[in-house]
Amino acid sequence: MNQRLLTPLAFIALAIFLVALPFTAENEYSLRLFMLFTIYAIVALGLNVLVGLAGLISLGQAGLFALGAYTGAILATRLGLDFVLAAVAGTVVAGAFGALLAYPTVRVRGVYLAVITIAFGLIVENVIIEWHHLTGGTTGISSIPKPTLFGWPLGGFRYYSVLAVLLFLVVLVTHNIKQSRYGRAMLAVSQSETAARGTGLNVVSVRTLAFVIAAATAGLGGVLYAFLNLYISPDSFTFNDSIRFLLMVVLGGAGSTVGALLGALVLTYLPEYLQQLQYWQQFAYGLLLALVMFVLPHGIFGTLSNLFTRFFGRATTRPPMPVGGIEKVLMDAKAGQAPASFSAEGLTIRFGGLTALNKASMHVAAGEIHALIGPNGAGKSTMVNIVTGFYRPNEGRVTLDGINLAGSPPHLVARNGVARTFQNTELFGDLTVIENVMVGYQKRLSYGLFEAALRVGRFHKEEAECRHVAEALLAFVGLTNFTNEKARFLAFGLQRRLEIARALASAPRLLLLDEPAAGLTTQEIDELDRMIRRMASLGISVLLIEHHVDLIMSVADRVTVLDYGVVIASDKPAIIQSDPRVIEAYFGVAPATHATEA
Numbered sequence: 001m002n003q004r005l006l007t008p009l010a011f012i013a014l015a016i017f018l019v020a021l022p023f024t025a026e027n028e029y030s031l032r033l034f035m036l037f038t039i040y041a042i043v044a045l046g047l048n049v050l051v052g053l054a055g056l057i058s059l060g061q062a063g064l065f066a067l068g069a070y071t072g073a074i075l076a077t078r079l080g081l082d083f084v085l086a087a088v089a090g091t092v093v094a095g096a097f098g099a100l101l102a103y104p105t106v107r108v109r110g111v112y113l114a115v116i117t118i119a120f121g122l123i124v125e126n127v128i129i130e131w132h133h134l135t136g137g138t139t140g141i142s143s144i145p146k147p148t149l150f151g152w153p154l155g156g157f158r159y160y161s162v163l164a165v166l167l168f169l170v171v172l173v174t175h176n177i178k179q180s181r182y183g184r185a186m187l188a189v190s191q192s193e194t195a196a197r198g199t200g201l202n203v204v205s206v207r208t209l210a211f212v213i214a215a216a217t218a219g220l221g222g223v224l225y226a227f228l229n230l231y232i233s234p235d236s237f238t239f240n241d242s243i244r245f246l247l248m249v250v251l252g253g254a255g256s257t258v259g260a261l262l263g264a265l266v267l268t269y270l271p272e273y274l275q276q277l278q279y280w281q282q283f284a285y286g287l288l289l290a291l292v293m294f295v296l297p298h299g300i301f302g303t304l305s306n307l308f309t310r311f312f313g314r315a316t317t318r319p320p321m322p323v324g325g326i327e328k329v330l331m332d333a334k335a336g337q338a339p340a341s342f343s344a345e346g347l348t349i350r351f352g353g354l355t356a357l358n359k360a361s362m363h364v365a366a367g368e369i370h371a372l373i374g375p376n377g378a379g380k381s382t383m384v385n386i387v388t389g390f391y392r393p394n395e396g397r398v399t400l401d402g403i404n405l406a407g408s409p410p411h412l413v414a415r416n417g418v419a420r421t422f423q424n425t426e427l428f429g430d431l432t433v434i435e436n437v438m439v440g441y442q443k444r445l446s447y448g449l450f451e452a453a454l455r456v457g458r459f460h461k462e463e464a465e466c467r468h469v470a471e472a473l474l475a476f477v478g479l480t481n482f483t484n485e486k487a488r489f490l491a492f493g494l495q496r497r498l499e500i501a502r503a504l505a506s507a508p509r510l511l512l513l514d515e516p517a518a519g520l521t522t523q524e525i526d527e528l529d530r531m532i533r534r535m536a537s538l539g540i541s542v543l544l545i546e547h548h549v550d551l552i553m554s555v556a557d558r559v560t561v562l563d564y565g566v567v568i569a570s571d572k573p574a575i576i577q578s579d580p581r582v583i584e585a586y587f588g589v590a591p592a593t594h595a596t597e598a
Contacts, residue, residue, distance in 0.1 A: 067219055072087060248264045361396075438466050446462065561576060569582050
């Protein structure tokens, strides 16, 4: 079914479900469970952004949940703030703490990430217990006033209505964020930090945003919980709650909006049936998590969705864009920009006692195809990594049209007009082919988070232009028929092409191709030759790092040769081909000796 039709139908179905749900309540307790479901779903949806999109695991959501609840309760009981202001304050406070938590957390992965978030939750719990005069300590805060909305008391079905509307809005916002440049950035960072930095994404900022969204929704859920219970205590926010929130996301299907809702629904009602297990409840939760990981690795909804796509889904293809249309799109991207002049001067970098580059210099003229060659271990990839910001040189300058980029982080280098491919392909494997190219377009998008969340302002225009350019670039590299295929399923030669399309999407002024012909067939190399020539004709300066001599001699305007980190020659291809120093570097013998042996 067409995605444009499926999404509105899904929202209509959710609205019908939320409206009909309270009418099935048999008593007040049933209605309370429905309200708990909406609160937990709000928390799970935010956590899904962190876990499912950004690929980060948080076991401290209970602490953020508690921060929101206590902020709302304290403001309501001591300052007399109404429900709306208390909810806003609780959301903001939790979001702010989420940003603080993100500062050390986004820089680590794996078990260290889990430990930091666990520690945060324990710290919040202990502060709540010890700060007796503010939080009530172990006694908690009672007598929380019943919620009112602009003086209108919210009780029973009215409060459920408010919760249902808030849940619907959170679903809408998180879904829209997922389908925007922010969601693509989070998915890209979770799959390849290296490639994400190379396309101009600030990895720390992307992960921090995910943390803030997850924290803000947890804080909002905490305020709603406090006004539902009218009493809170430290026992209401334990480490077990953090596990349960995470399990909601994993059980339903991380990365899926429907999965988060489904997980929240199941784990709101499941405890009702597990209460009879008493002390064995934690074992039951652990067993459930293990079963999901081994039997349903993509969660309930994720697994069912994959099965449906496998048996019934058909990737749609578009007719190739006319050649003239492709050229126009690529030229429009470069409108008003002259080809870049690039220089590397006196670059030196040391790794311990090893000098990988020693005062290496190179100049790429505007619009030139410049080849960088040398034996294995000569320092070619090191040079590329310095130019693109992945390494910081000990000495030297890297300039693009006179602007010194040496020592700048990769995402700033990319935003200054430098794009690259990688020696070992770095793709966002679980994103589709067209989504990979759209990530490359990221730095050219300007709409903000608010516009993405509500799909207003520049969102639709810029997203349409992004997709149009991505389709043109896929046609340019011959990947139109693979538009909706996941990148990791492409053949190796096609992956090389996709990397080039993604690099071109940023409208670079300098393009670095790191051994693009490696592993390609003769026919694919011929196609690459034509592609490089066409890129240069569009006003893009090209730095080609390559071992394939025939390709270099065919396309390069100038060749620089590295050997043991030192530039030994730099001239036109025909001169380089007969240079004695180059021959000796490649064959390990002097030219005359080599000729005699031959």
